[in-house]
Amino acid sequence: MVRGAFLSLLSTLITLLPTLSASAQNGNSTLTGTVTDGLGKAIARVTCKLLDSNDSLLAYTLTKSDGTYSIKNKPGARQITFSYLGYESAAAPLRPGKTRYDATLKRNAIELDNVTVTIDPITRRKDTLIYNVEAFRQQEDRSIEDVLKRMPGIEIDDYGQISYQGKAINKVNIEGLDLMGNQYNQATQNMPAEAVAQVEVMERNQPIKALEDKVKNDRATLNLKLKKDYKARPFGEVDGGIGVSPTIWNNGLTAFNIARKNQLMVSASMNNCGIDLSGMTHAMDYYGSQYNTEPLPQPFLYSPTARTPPLSKQYYLDNKSYYAALNYLHAFTKEQTLRLNVTWWRDNSLKRDSTFNRYVTRQDTVSIYENNKIRDKQDLVKGQLRYELNSRRWFINDEVSAMLSHGDALNRNGSNLGPIEEDVNRRTYYVQNVLNATLNTGPRLFEISSLTRFYRQTSYERASVQGGLPGQEAGPMASPVHYSAASMITRNRIGTSFSVPLGSLMLGYILEYKHNNTAASYLEGKQRGSYWLHTIEPVYEIMLGDVDINVNLPVEYISYEYGGGRAKRRKVMFSPLVDADFTISTLLTADLTVGLIKGADTQATPFNGIIINNYRTYTVGTDSLQTSRTATVSASLAWLNTASMLSWNIYAGWQQIKRERYWSYLYTGGMTVISPVWRDNRHTSWSVVGNMKKIWRTPEISLKGSVSYSYNKELASQNGTEDYIRYSAASADVALNWNKLRWLSARLTAAGNVTWKRPDAFSQGSNVLKNIYYTLGATLYPIAGLQIRADMSQATFEISHGQYSTNIFVNAGARYDITKTVAVMLTAVNLLDRRRYEESRFDGANYAYTGVPLRGREVMLGLNLKF
Structure with missing residues (x-):
């Protein structure tokens, strides 16, 4: 009831959003299928996304260990896409009355030099978004903070404070450990961008394990995942x-x-x-x-002076x-x-x-x-x-x-x-x-x-x-x-x-x-x-x-x-x-x-x-x-x-x-x-x-x-x-x-x-x-x-x-x-x-x-x- 009242209050704004637009269809069916590679081998943890005509996300799921998936159909759905790191993405348009959609993913061709490997920029794993750094990194980016500024949902102020979806984050971990505490800007502004493989954003993360499932937290935690060559060695x-x-x-x-x-x-x-x-x-x-x-x-x-102008x-x-x-x-x-x-x-x-x-x-x-x-x-x-x-x-x-x-x-x-x-x-x-x-x-x-x-x-x-001017004597x-x-x-x-x-x-x-x-x-x-x-x-x-x-x-x-x-x-x-x-x-x-x-x-x-x-x-x-x-x-x-x-x-x-x-x-x-x-x-x-x-x-x-x-x-x-x-x-x-x-x-x-x-x-x-x-x-x-x-x-x-x-x-x-x-x-x-x-x-x-x-x-x- 509370949710309904809130939706009603904000309906004027929300109706402008593509994924919430009205649809004449009823999506009560369940879509199923199996995802395999070119040899017919099942691929686990493939991201399956249900999209509307504007490519807006309606729902998603991951394939199981046997490559199968099941996802609830939604009103307005037009296609289902399949993506996994190291493979080319695939898509299937939805057809009336059809509920099974299998997919075969081809491996990306990778050369050591001069070829760009296409990977999904963002994947989701339950409440964790995984940003692949190479999908956002540009040639002029030096620190990981330069790349973070390009990622959707993430904002960084002049001091290095990171916000996700408008709220300050809990902390920044490096390989799951909290090295920096409240001085994480020292790491994000100095760590080379090429050293980081992924940025994990754990949404609504409760960093205190004893409070998990007991006390909710509406802030996110960031975790920097390093490339294999940068682990356990000085860089x-x-x-x-x-x-x-x-x-x-x-x-x-x-x-x-x-x-x-x-x-x-x-x-x-x-x-x-x-x-x-x-x-x-x-x-x-x-x-x-x-x-x-x-x-x-x-x-x-x-000091009564030292005005700071709005310049670099x-x-x-x-x-x-x-x-x-x-x-x-x-x-x-x-x-x-x-x-x-x-x-x-x-x-x-x-x-x-x-x-x-x-x-x-x-x-x-x-x-x-x-x-x-x-x-x-x-x-x-x-x-x-x-x-x-x-x-x-x-x-x-x-x-x-x-x-x-x-x-x-x-x-x-x-x-x-x-x-x-x-x-x-x-x-x-x-x-x-x-x-x-x-x-x-x-x-x-x-x-x-x-x-x-x-x-x-x-x-x-x-x-x-x-000295001083007449009538301008000091206190x-x-x-x-x-x-x-x-x-x-x-x-x-x-x-x-x-x-x-x-x-x-x-x-x-x-x-x-x-x-x-x-x-x-x-x-x-x-x-x-x-x-x-x-x-x-x-x-x-x-x-x-x-x-x-x-x-x-x-x-x-x-x-x-x-x-x-x-x-x-x-x-x-x-x-x-x-x-x-x-x-x-x-x-x-x-x-x-x-x-x-x-x-x-x-x-x-x-x-x-x-x-x-x-x-x-x-x-x-x-x-x-x-x-x-x-x-x-x-x-x-x-x-x-x-x-x-x-x-x-x-x-x-x-x-x-x-x-x-x-x-x-x-x-x-x-x-x-x-x-x-x-x-x-x-x-x-x-x-x-x-x-x-x-x-x-x-x-x-x-x-x-x-x-x-x-x-x-x-x-x-x-x-x-x-x-x-x-x-x-x-x-x-x-x-x-x-x-x-x-x-x-x-x-x-x-x-x-x-x-x-x-x-x-x-x-x-x-x-x-x-x-x-x-x-x-x-x-x-x-x-x-x-x-x-x-x-x-x-x-x-x-x-x-x-x-x-x-x-x-x-x-x-x-x-x-x-x-x-x-x-x-x-x-x-x-x-x-x-x-x-x-x-x-x-x-x-x-x-x-x-x-x-x-x-x-x-x-x-x-x-x-x-x-």
């Missing part, structure tokens, strides 16, 4: 490059050794040519982190960056593993920009300009040691992790205040232990999870201001300023689940305690705050055939105290949330979420006094606990047809957040003061996002595109003026790749966006701004082993109404594989020698302009060695 690459204008370099090393019980990955890189390596330190979404994730506190001190960092990042990582896993058995992951990163960059900000009020307009030159030095080392037992009865993992970082930013700034020199220095470390345990007794599950972390940060700021700086912040948090959960009518009931209790301790050099003593948070968490999972509904009814009680009892608060919060997953067909899935979530802001560090953030920014701290209420509704549809190589997903969401507090801004020429105002306010937003990916194998064309629209309404308060501002943004992008010819490939990407806002107390116009980007590229393969590529990109930004800034970039490169293991490379970046980038934007009620100097023309010669 990898060494890169070296040097160039001029000025002297630039780019060097790297990647080594893998993937065996049955031991897996090792070592990687390192260093460059000064604008390649940002910080992404290698970013943690990816990872399974089992629901109760064990806690963001780090935000620092009091920060190779055009503007003036850097010296270094990175190294060691990842090792030992499997005691198939169920017990021990893993070590260590990452080190260093970055020394010079960040320069020119900014102009106009802050609008009813009475006056305040304009602030800055010319910044920041020498930013960052060091980070982090590691984790993890033990895991993953069996049908027991799941135990214990992970000890630690991080140490040091940052120093020296800014020589010319501004309204005159010449300024400011130094912001921070040292941060934490030590953390995470424990998860599950016992499956059959009728019941028992779970324990625990997070304990000790955190500390020390920071200081020194600033000197020389009351107390330079040098020293801060120290320490916190301890422990979160512990116990839970159980058992079967009830229509599904299962999970009951959990969470006890959380956090203590904050802060100090400032200009205030006496230390400031202390703490809270106890108790949560009772019942979850009812209802399973109605192809519909899975989770009803979450958590109740929280928080007891907050600050300053030895000077400030106290007690609060009970109830946060019902319902999430429903619908498997409408083998091709189409849907998700619907409705919730009313109440919560307390436990991330903010309490502070009673003025916080000096930088030379011109001051925040009035608060020692009171803020709570909020969030009403949310979202729905999504995801489609994947492996036969037609088409995937798409649509997301729509609405959210309204009611908070007890907002921030009021006071801008003057010399300082910015941010103060809390304790009054209810609402932030309303809604958005619609759609994307698709389609591959045509015969003309070798792939098409990828997305569209989005978002609307926001939120309260703005500055310089005594308050009003709700309403702003919108619409964007679209498309990417087209053509690889029909062996000697030529071409690509086109284009994107555009429009932003606007409604008139309000800060401005009477709509403030429409438009931007457009496109890139054209081509790669030639004139002789075996030689690649010559070139691309041109243009970015046009509307700086103010009717005034545009255009940046055009032309790049080129070549690669020649001397042997299978040795290649030489030549790259040329920014051949037109563009020297400056400009953009403008509306940030809420205000206008901001940014100008960034560019690196200029650079040419590099490189050498690549494979082993």
Whole structure:
């Protein structure tokens, strides 16, 4: 009944889908047959697909060991196809009254050189999709991530986070083992594409074996299957490059050794040519982190500038960056593993920009300009040691992790205040232990999870201001300023689940305690705050055939105290949330979420006094606990047809957040003061996002595109003026790749966006701004082993109404594989020698302009060695 109601609600959209179109036929019969090879020998595990007139998949099955199959006929079915790796595919049109269709598959003719073997790009084995890498890999693809981006249903963001059908994946395994944990981007961005034979996507995979058939999981797990020649031996690459204008370099090393019980990955890189390596330190979404994730506190001190433009960092990042990582896993058995992951990163960059900000009020307009030159030095080392037992009865993992970082930013700034020199220095470390345990007794599950972390940060700021314009005096700086912040948090959960009518009931209790301790050099003593948070968490999972509904009814009680009892608060919060997953067909899935979530802001560090953030920014701290209420509704549809190589997903969401507090801004020429105002306010937003990916194998064309629209309404308060501002943004992008010819490939990407806002107390116009980007590229393969590529990109930004800034970039490169293991490379970046980038934007009620100097023309010669 639930499924029927949902189908009715979405009928307008779904009737557009070919496989769900109405049909006058009745397909109640069962189709049978036998699949053999040319010698009459039965072939097992042949994929048998039932297709309609548009080649859309209606049903599928696999042949048994004796070569026989049985598949239920479907309305609209027109043909049945047979495919198996190493054999040519076969097809049989369906005829009225006929129910038996036998097939004979011929082996593919395979030569060692110069002949392409045709294989099915995607095959299905129950809930696992198997992507054959060679069917998607192009000549210019270097890493397995390059190939993953071409696969339907898979999306990868700028940091390497992988999503499948619109949802972040659980993890990435290599030959069935979890070597990388939440740093799997290090492997996908460095593993050579030619080393991987298949990518297995295990849909709705429950990675904890003790929870299989007990707790459903709507996310996928990826498994990289290596080619036979790359198993149980070292393989990898060494890169070296040097160039001029000025002297630039780019060097790297990647080594893998993937065996049955031991897996090792070592990687390192260093460059000064604008390649940002910080992404290698970013943690990816990872399974089992629901109760064990806690963001780090935000620092009091920060630089007021360093705007990041929407360009490739190779055009503007003036850097010296270094990175190294060691990842090792030992499997005691198939169920017990021990893993070590260590990452080190260093970055020394010079960040320069020119900014102009106009802050609008009813009475006056305040304009602030800055010319910044920041020498930013960052060091980070982090590691984790993890033990895991993953069996049908027991799941135990214990992970000890630690991080140490040091940052120093020296800014020589010319501004309204005159010449300024400011130094912001921070040292941060934490030590953390995470424990998860599950016992499956059959009728019941028992779970324990625990997070304990000790955190500390020390920071200081020194600033000197020389002169200044009349009326532009700086604020009351107390330079040098020293801060120290320490916190301890422990979160512990116990839970159980058992079967009830229509599904299962999970009951959990969470006890959380956090203590904050802060100090400032200009205030006496230390400031202390703490809270106890108790949560009772019942979850009812209802399973109605192809519909899975989770009803979450958590109740929280928080007891907050600050300053030895000077400030106290007690609060009970109830946060019902319902999430429903619908498997409408083998091709189409849907998700619907409705919730009313109440919560307390436990991330903010309490502070009673003025916080000096930088030379011109001051925040009035608060020692009171803020709570909020969030009403949310979202729905999504995801489609994947492996036969037609088409995937798409649509997301729509609405959210309204009611908070007890907002921030009021006071801008003057010399300082910015941010103060809390304790009054209810609402932030309303809604958005619609759609994307698709389609591959045509015969003309070798792939098409990828997305569209989005978002609307926001939120309260703005500055310089005594308050009003709700309403702003919108619409964007679209498309990417087209053509690889029909062996000697030529071409690509086109284009994107555009429009932003606007409604008139309000800060401005009477709509403030429409438009931007457009496109890139054209081509790669030639004139002789075996030689690649010559070139691309041109243009970015046009509307700086103010009717005034545009255009940046055009032309790049080129070549690669020649001397042997299978040795290649030489030549790259040329920014051949037109563009020297400056400009953009403008509306940030809420205000206008901001940014100008960034560019690196200029650079040419590099490189050498690549494979082993």
